[in-house]
Amino acid sequence: MKNAQKGWDLAQIVFSLLFISLTIVACFWIVQPFILGFAWASMVVIATWPLMIKFQRLLWGKRSLAVITMTLLLILVFIIPVALLVNSLIENSGPLIAWLGSGHLQMPELQWMRSIPLVGRKLYSAYHNLVAGGGTALLAQVQPYIGRTTGFFFAQAGHFGRFMMHLGLMLLFSVLLYWRGEQVGQGIRHFAFRLASRRGDAAVLLAAQAIRAVALGVVVTALVQAVLGGIGLAISGIPFATILTVLMILSCLVQLGPLVVLVPAIIWLYWSGDTTWGTVLLVWSCVVGTLDNVLRPVLIRMGADLPMILILSGVIGGLIAFGMIGLFIGPVVLAISYRLVSVWVHEAPAPHEDPLAVVEELAEVDAESHQLKV
Structure with missing residues (x-):
């Protein structure tokens, strides 16, 4: 009996994994x-x-x-x-x-x-x-x-x-x-350190940087530009200014800017003969349209610089996956993943060999292995 207990108890391992899996699924079901x-x-x-x-x-x-x-x-x-x-x-x-x-x-x-x-x-x-x-x-x-x-x-x-x-x-x-922010943050760092030692702790800190970069550099900039643009639309007498403000928020989040909505509104004002308010909205649009060039770099430096294609994919994918809330959550998820993968990749040095030399070396190895098989 003692010898039988020295080996792996397969039944115990299977039931342990099954119990842990059921616990995780039940917890997820409750907090979903x-x-x-x-x-x-x-x-x-x-x-x-x-x-x-x-x-x-x-x-x-x-x-x-x-x-x-x-x-x-x-x-x-x-x-x-x-x-x-x-x-x-x-x-x-x-x-x-x-x-x-x-x-x-x-x-x-x-x-x-x-x-x-x-x-x-x-x-x-x-x-x-x-x-x-x-x-x-x-x-x-x-x-x-x-x-x-x-x-x-x-x-x-x-x-x-x-x-x-x-x-x-x-x-x-x-x-x-x-x-209880300090206690929650320390608990998350402790859990990550238990999972992956210093790598896990670094992953949590990088995730916080990515969240701050998206929230400050993308979401805040989009909201500021859209709200200011909406104020200009409302003052100029553009109908459905609120809906157009929502559209401006979406266009700013996907990095198209507020001018996608403001320029047609300016054209409509001039076309309808209201040149005074058209000129006012034109000047205001120039200010709002260039605001991100000043505001976004200042805010992004507080977090981490991220590719715009990643933000665009996160906004559209998050909207499709989670609805309106996905406009904010989607870019954050992709930003965290991007930061973690980027740091993991850069832990190893980049290859400096000539690509043609690498291809030739692989071809020689493949030819030698083929000759050995023959």
């Missing part, structure tokens, strides 16, 4: 409704933690006063504007589509199309036939191309109740993380 809210709160807290520490120093070292201040800032600066934007998007999407299909949409004649060599008359004729039907015909022609996309965005915004629930969870978890 809170995962997105907690991830969102983690990103917000990590990005704003230095600000909270400054408030704590100013408020006589009282953590409770600093937490209350940060909670009020989150409500006033983040939660209320986002909730109002989503709510306005839901309320105004129906009237906007009805207006497009009501026949009141008037398009310019574009007489200059006739002067285009070879294809000018055909282009003008096709465009004139399309415009002749008014907004209904135009919407019917465009709908096959943008119908699914528009419906997708409105459907995502339509989950207003779930989105507000995640906002509430984000606020609750943010308060808890602000209150």
Whole structure:
């Protein structure tokens, strides 16, 4: 019996793994409704933690006063504007589509199309036939191309109740993380160190840098540009300014900038004869459009520099995977993965050999192995 106990107990290993797997699945099942809210709160807290520490120093070292201040800032600066934007998007999407299909949409004649060599008359004729039907015909022609996309965005915004629930969870978890941030951070670092020693600890710190870089350099810049652009649209009298502000947030997050929305609004003002407000919006758009060149580098230096293609993929993929919350979570996940993989790759020196020499060496080895087989 003693000899039998010296070897590996296969049954014990199998049942142990099975029990651990069932425990992990059960825990995930229980906390699944809170995962997105907690991830969102983690990103917000990590990005704003230095600000909270400054408030704590100013408020006589009282953590409770600093937490209350940060909670009020989150409500006033983040939660209320986002909730109002989503709510306005839901309320105004129906009237906007009805207006497009009501026949009141008037398009310019574009007489200059006739002067285009070879294809000018055909282009003008096709465009004139399309415009002749008014907004209904135009919407019917465009709908096959943008119908699914528009419906997708409105459907995502339509989950207003779930989105507000995640906002509430984000606020609750943010308060808890602000209150016990040091203990939570130390616990995560301890767990990572237990898993992978110093590599695990470094991975946690790099993940925090990536989160701060995305939150400050991308999300904050996009929100500032979009809000300022929305203020300009509202003051200039552009209809559906709130929906256009939401579109500006999306365009800024995917690094297209606010001018994608502002330039058509300027053209519409001049076309409608309101040159005064058109000029005002033009000047304001120049300021808003160039703001990211000053704001983003300053904020990104607080975190880590990241490729724009990674941010673009994270925003689009996160929106598809998680809905509106994915706009913020998607870039963070990809940024963390990118930073970890980048550090792991650079632990080894880059190859300096001539690529042709490496290929020839591999070909010789392959030929020798083939001769040995023969």
